[in-house]
Amino acid sequence: MVGAERNLPYDRTAVSKGLMSGSDTIDEIGLAFPGELDDLDLILGHTAVSLDVERRRVTLDDGTALGFEVLFIATGSAAVWPASIPHLQGVHTLRTADDSMALCADLSDAKRVVVVGGGFIGAEVAAGIKSADVDVTMIVAGTVPLERALGREFGEEWAGVHREHGIDVRCGEYVASLSAEFDRVSAVVLSDGTSIDADVVVLGIGARPVTDWLHGSGLTLSDGVVCDENLMAAPGIYAIGDVAKWPHPKFGQLLRVEHWTNAHEQGTAAARHYLGVGGPFENVPYVWTDQFGYRIQVYGKTTAADLIHRVPSANPSVPRIVLYGSGSRLMAALGVDDPRSLLPLRRLIAQPDSWEHALSLVGS
Known part of the structure; x- marks a missing residue:
C-alpha cells in the first residue's frame, strides 16, 4: 500500500469536523493501528508518478518501481x-x-x-x-x-x-x-x-481527481479514471473512490462521486470482483453533513432532478424532507434530522415509477 500522507489510514469525515475543531486527535480517528497492518508492505509519504500498464509497474517519486498483478487506484481528489x-x-x-x-x-x-x-x-x-x-x-x-x-x-x-x-x-x-x-x-x-x-x-x-500521474498510461481519463461497471479501468486495474468514474446501472450515466461512503463501498466491491464474488457496482450515493445541530442526509443523485417536492418541518425555515425526481423516477431524497423517513425512500431511488410512490410515503 502506497500513500502520499505519512499518517496511517484515518477517518476522513473527521477532517472537517472533530479534527478541525480540536475535539479529536489523529490517533483517535485512526482506522488501523500499526500491528493490524503487519501483513502489508506500507510505503507512506510517497506518491506514484507513473503507471506502465504493459509492464505492470508503478513508479514512485523516489524512483522505486513496484510490479503488480492487480492494481487498485485510490488516489482520491485534491483541493482546487x-x-x-x-x-x-x-x-x-x-x-x-x-x-x-x-x-x-x-x-x-x-x-x-x-x-x-x-x-x-x-x-x-x-x-x-x-x-x-x-x-x-x-x-x-x-x-x-x-x-x-x-x-x-x-x-x-x-x-x-x-x-x-x-x-x-x-x-x-x-x-x-x-x-x-x-x-x-x-x-x-x-x-x-x-x-x-x-x-x-x-x-x-472544489476538488479535482488526482490523475496527473496517469497521463500517458493508456487508461481513459475524463474527470477521473473511466471504468466499466465493475470499476475496472483495464484488465487487473481498478479505480475506487473520488478518482473513479463508472457507468451506474441504475442512473444510466457515468458518475464520479466524492463522498466517503462511496469510497468505502467501492473498495469492498472492487476487491470482491477481483476475488470473483462481486458484480456491477450500483450503490445509492450517500452524503451527510452536521451544521448548527442539524444533520442533513442525502441519498441519490440530486443533480439529475427536474422535479422537487419539499415537506416542511416544525421549523418553517428548515424542511424535513426534500424529494428530487426526474420523469416518473425518484432520483434523490434529502432529510433534515429525519433518518427514519429516508430509509424507505432510499430503496425507491432510481427505480421505475418511484416518484408517485415516494410522494405517498412523505405526504405534504
Whole structure:
C-alpha cells in the first residue's frame, strides 16, 4: 500500500469536523493501528508518478518501481487552489488530516475568518468555525450556498440558517485578490471591490481527481479514471473512490462521486470482483453533513432532478424532507434530522415509477 500522507489510514469525515475543531486527535480517528497492518508492505509519504500498464509497474517519486498483478487506484481528489490566490500564511485548503490540524492551530488565535465556497465543505467549515467566538464570512460565487448540490430553494433556506447563527453570507461574489502583511493574509478583496479583514482564509471551492500521474498510461481519463461497471479501468486495474468514474446501472450515466461512503463501498466491491464474488457496482450515493445541530442526509443523485417536492418541518425555515425526481423516477431524497423517513425512500431511488410512490410515503 502506497500513500502520499505519512499518517496511517484515518477517518476522513473527521477532517472537517472533530479534527478541525480540536475535539479529536489523529490517533483517535485512526482506522488501523500499526500491528493490524503487519501483513502489508506500507510505503507512506510517497506518491506514484507513473503507471506502465504493459509492464505492470508503478513508479514512485523516489524512483522505486513496484510490479503488480492487480492494481487498485485510490488516489482520491485534491483541493482546487486558483492560480490567482497567492500561497500566504493563514490561507488553507482542507483535504487531509495535516490540513485540518494546521487550520486548527491557526484558528486558535483567529478572530476573523473568511470561508471561500458554499458547497458541502465550505458550509460545514463555516458552521464549525462559528461555534467558537469568531466572526465568519462565507463567500459564495453562486446565487445561494449548496445550490449546485441541493438546489436553489434549499440553498436559500440554508443560507438563512447560517445567517441566523451569525455568519455573514455573501452570494454572487468571488475573490479578486488577497491583502497581506508580512506574508500573512490580512484581508480578502471581493469582485465588487469590498475588502473583508481576515486572520484566516479557508478555500473550499472544489476538488479535482488526482490523475496527473496517469497521463500517458493508456487508461481513459475524463474527470477521473473511466471504468466499466465493475470499476475496472483495464484488465487487473481498478479505480475506487473520488478518482473513479463508472457507468451506474441504475442512473444510466457515468458518475464520479466524492463522498466517503462511496469510497468505502467501492473498495469492498472492487476487491470482491477481483476475488470473483462481486458484480456491477450500483450503490445509492450517500452524503451527510452536521451544521448548527442539524444533520442533513442525502441519498441519490440530486443533480439529475427536474422535479422537487419539499415537506416542511416544525421549523418553517428548515424542511424535513426534500424529494428530487426526474420523469416518473425518484432520483434523490434529502432529510433534515429525519433518518427514519429516508430509509424507505432510499430503496425507491432510481427505480421505475418511484416518484408517485415516494410522494405517498412523505405526504405534504
